[in-house]
Amino acid sequence: MQPNPQQLGVLKATLFALCLVPLAQLGWLAWTDGLGANPIEFITRHLGTWTLNFLLIMLAVTPLRHITGWHWLIRLRRLLGLYAFFYALLHFLTYLWLDQFFDWAAIVKDIAERPFITAGFTAFVLLIPLAATSNAAMVKRLGGRRWTQLHRSVYAIAIIGVIHYWWLVKKDITLPLLYAVILGALLGFRAYRLSRERQRQLQAYSRPR
Amino acid sequence: MLIKRPDDIAPSEITPRELFEQRRAFIKAAGALALAAGLPAEAWAREAFPNLQKSAYSTLEPPNSFRDITTYNNFVEFGFGGKSQPAERAGAMKTRPWTVSIEGLVQKPRTFAIEDVFRIAPLEERIYRLRCVEGWSMVIPWVGFPLNALLKQIEPLGSAKFVEFITHMEPATMPGLRQPFLDWPYTEGLRLDEALHPLTLIAIGLYGEELPNQNGAPLRLVVPWKYGFKSGKSIVKIRLTDKEPKTTWNLAQPEEYGFYANVNPDVDHPRWSQEKERRIGEFFKRKTLPFNGYADQVAQLYAGIDLRKYY
Numbered sequence: 061m062q063p064n065p066q067q068l069g070v071l072k073a074t075l076f077a078l079c080l081v082p083l084a085q086l087g088w089l090a091w092t093d094g095l096g097a098n099p100i101e102f103i104t105r106h107l108g109t110w111t112l113n114f115l116l117i118m119l120a121v122t123p124l125r126h127i128t129g130w131h132w133l134i135r136l137r138r139l140l141g142l143y144a145f146f147y148a149l150l151h152f153l154t155y156l157w158l159d160q161f162f163d164w165a166a167i168v169k170d171i172a173e174r175p176f177i178t179a180g181f182t183a184f185v186l187l188i189p190l191a192a193t194s195n196a197a198m199v200k201r202l203g204g205r206r207w208t209q210l211h212r213s214v215y216a217i218a219i220i221g222v223i224h225y226w227w228l229v230k231k232d233i234t235l236p237l238l239y240a241v242i243l244g245a246l247l248g249f250r251a252y253r254l255s256r257e258r259q260r261q262l263q264a265y266s267r268p269r
Numbered sequence: 270m271l272i273k274r275p276d277d278i279a280p281s282e283i284t285p286r287e288l289f290e291q292r293r294a295f296i297k298a299a300g301a302l303a304l305a306a307g308l309p310a311e312a313w314a315r316e317a318f319p320n321l322q323k324s325a326y327s328t329l330e331p332p333n334s335f336r337d338i339t340t341y342n343n344f345v346e347f348g349f350g351g352k353s354q355p356a357e358r359a360g361a362m363k364t365r366p367w368t369v370s371i372e373g374l375v376q377k378p379r380t381f382a383i384e385d386v387f388r389i390a391p392l393e394e395r396i397y398r399l400r401c402v403e404g405w406s407m408v409i410p411w412v413g414f415p416l417n418a419l420l421k422q423i424e425p426l427g428s429a430k431f432v433e434f435i436t437h438m439e440p441a442t443m444p445g446l447r448q449p450f451l452d453w454p455y456t457e458g459l460r461l462d463e464a465l466h467p468l469t470l471i472a473i474g475l476y477g478e479e480l481p482n483q484n485g486a487p488l489r490l491v492v493p494w495k496y497g498f499k500s501g502k503s504i505v506k507i508r509l510t511d512k513e514p515k516t517t518w519n520l521a522q523p524e525e526y527g528f529y530a531n532v533n534p535d536v537d538h539p540r541w542s543q544e545k546e547r548r549i550g551e552f553f554k555r556k557t558l559p560f561n562g563y564a565d566q567v568a569q570l571y572a573g574i575d576l577r578k579y580y
Contacts, residue, residue, distance in 0.1 A: 096353060097333075097341035097549050098405060161553060166542065174541055227540065230403070231450040231521060232349030 061130055068135060075136055079143040082110040083150070100158045107151035108180075112225060114144035115218045116242055123249040138194055141214070145191040152184050176227035183220040186213055218243055316479045318392050318412050326468055327396035328562075333407040335476050337549050342483045343401065344502055345451065346436075346443035355483035361442040362503070364487045373433075373509040376424030383487050387473060389422065390414035394477070395470055395491075400532045400561045402496035406546045411491055412474030417465045425461065425509050432464040433457075433514035434490055435506040451521050457490065457501040458514030458528065460570075468493055468566055494563040496530045527580040531571070532561035536580045 063071060086106060089095050095102045118140035125133045160167050170177045190211055192198070199207045222243055226236035332338075341352045348354035367383040381389075392412055400406045420432070436455045440446050446453050463469060470491040473480060480486040485502025492499050498518050508514075518526035525539055534544045534557040545554040560567050571579075 097337040098352070098547070100547065100552075101405075158552075163554075166545070170542065173537075176540060230349070232448065233450075234349075 063132060068132065072136065072139060075139055079114070079139070082106065082113075082147070100154070104151065104154045104159060107147050107154055108225070111144055111147040111151050112218075112221055112239055114140055114147055115214070115221055116239070116246065118144055119214070119218060119243070119246045123246060126249075126253065142191060142194055145187050148184050148187055152181075176224055179220050179227060180224040183217045183224060186217045186220070190214060190217075215247060218247075316474075318474050318477055318479075321392050321394040321412060321477065324393045324395045326566075327394065327410075328398055328408060330396075330398070330408045332396055332410045332476075333549055338407060338409055338475060339481045339483060341407075341549060343403075343497065344483055344485070345448075346438070346445040346453075346455065347483070348445050349448060349450065356481075358442070358444070359482035362437075362439055362482045362486070363442075364482060364503075367487050367505075369488065369505060369507065371419070371423045371507045371509075374426040374429035374511060375509050376426060377422070379423055386419070386471070386488060390418035392473075395472075397470070397491060397493040398561050399491075399493065399497055399500075400546055400557065402498055402526065402530070402538060402543075404541060404543070404546055405549055406555075406557075406561075407549045410476055411470060411472040412477060413470045413472035413488075413491065415467050416469045416471050416490070417467065419471055419507075420464065423509075428511050429509040430461050431510045431512065431514055432459050432461055433508040433510055434459075434501040434504050435508065436501045437503040437505045451517050454505075455501060455517045456514065457499055458516050459492065459499075461509070462570055463492070463567075466567060466570065468563060494532060494560040494567045496526075496532060498526065499530050529571075529576075529579045531567075531576065531580075532557060533559060533576055533580065535559075536577055 086095075086103060089102075090099070118137060121133050121137045121140065125131055156162060156167065160170075171181045172178070190213065193202060193207065193210060202210065222236060222239045225239060226233060229236055340356045342355040343352065344355035344359060347358040365383070368380050369383070369386055370378070370380040372378045392414060394410055394412060396408060396410045398406060399409055434457045436457075438446060438454045459469070470493075471488055472485070472491045473488045475481075475484060480489065482503075485500075485504075488504055489502040490500045490504060499516075513528060516528055519528050532543075537543050543557055546557045547554050558564070
């Protein structure tokens with residue numbers, strides 16, 4: 061399966077629209093009075109959850125590509141990554157504006173003293189350079205290797221993101237655990253392939269010629 | 270410029286009084302019929318408590334809506350997964366027949382039928398603030414009577430120092446009981462002097478009606494100067510002891526949830542600040558008050574106690 065450029069364009073446009081559904085859902089719930097008794101909490105959770113979802117979906121592209129052989133999937137990855145940043149930004153702004161209402165003293169204290177907020181803030185800050193260097197011009201300017209190195213930090217970001225979630229729940233860790241397991245599988249797939257590749261190279265090298 | 274908006278409803282469309290009163294009579298008759306047919310009362314309407322006494326302990330702050338109070342709950346037996354789960358799931362809990370046994374260091378141990386509990390003391394409306402340890406608050410018009418009226422009936426012995434509250438377990442309707450995160454049954458406790466304080470309430474209703482299940486039917490504890498988790502729901506047993514009872518959240522995470530759990534803006538939860546709270550229905554956070562605003566009534570209970578140590 062190999063879509064032609066036109067089909068890929070349609071696919072991208074569809075995906076672009078699809079990624080807006082979680083945001084539209086908030087709009088709809090706000091309109092129909094469906095955000096519950098604590099709308100700010102609901103919005104914050106919803107946006108945070110979708111940030112993690114997009115990070116995991118984006119990290120699933122490479123394994124999926126190798127398993128299915130659909131290498132064109134890589135063409136959708138930037139879109140997913142930028143949406144992860146988009147939802148992270150909305151999540152952060154919700155915290156700054158709706159939750160804390162720009163109470164800077166409280167915000168600084170939160171970031172400094174609350175481990176789960178420190179983690180979330182760190183992950184968000186680390187996402188900024190990745191979003192800023194996502195276009196083709198920046199790839200060229202940085203050079204492919206440096207760009208790749210920089211963008212590997214997304215593995216750490218996803219891990220910190222899941223820790224952020226883990227540390228904020230009161231007692232029931234079922235959902236954070238689920239995210240951790242999926243993330244572990246996605247990163248484990250890469251580690252496995254990398255070690256196999258090393259082995260192959262090592263064997264190729266040590267083979268008598 | 271047209272300033273007056275045209276009315277949405279034409280006068281002709283408004284139901285005349287005679288007609289809607291007839292309808293009400295019909296609904297009442299239908300209710301009576303349902304009763305006569307042997308349906309449980311809860312199936313069609315909750316018991317209403319008329320002629321409630323007003324209380325000087327009530328706050329003048331506006332109460333939250335019935336909808337907010339009954340759809341945004343922590344009742345972990347019905348799930349840890351979201352504040353709407355108790356409202357979705359608790360309806361299946363059986364609250365009749367129900368008994369409450371009081372035992373331990375008492376002169377007259379006794380098991381009360383819930384109907385008798387309802388008659389122990391004149392029922393009052395108590396409009397209390399509720400502050401959750403998670404950082405939100407509400408104002409709730411409870412129906413109930415002081416716990417000390419109940420304790421008077423069984424006459425605590427001189428050796429009794431603490432009161433333990435043990436809550437209902439109904440595995441068929443409570444999926445939370447299958448989760449390993451807490452030790453069940455959910456158990457709470459107070460010092461005897463806290464339990465005897467006139468603010469400490471046994472609530473059996475809210476907004477003039479019997480408690481909805483998700484709010485802890487048919488009876489629960491309400492200790493308004495402590496974080497909400499101290500106020501156990503759907504209580505089945507009260508035990509007087511000479512040792513500090515082991516309480517559920519304290520057992521689960523002692524560094525986060527103390528036995529006392531008095532609302533205190535100066536002692537943060539290890540993971541979040543307790544300085545402020547969001548009153549449900551309000552946009553701006555408000556400052557949290559020591560003892561949830563009940564310091565004048567209860568601060569003397571803790572004179573000389575280091576509230577940072579005994580959080």
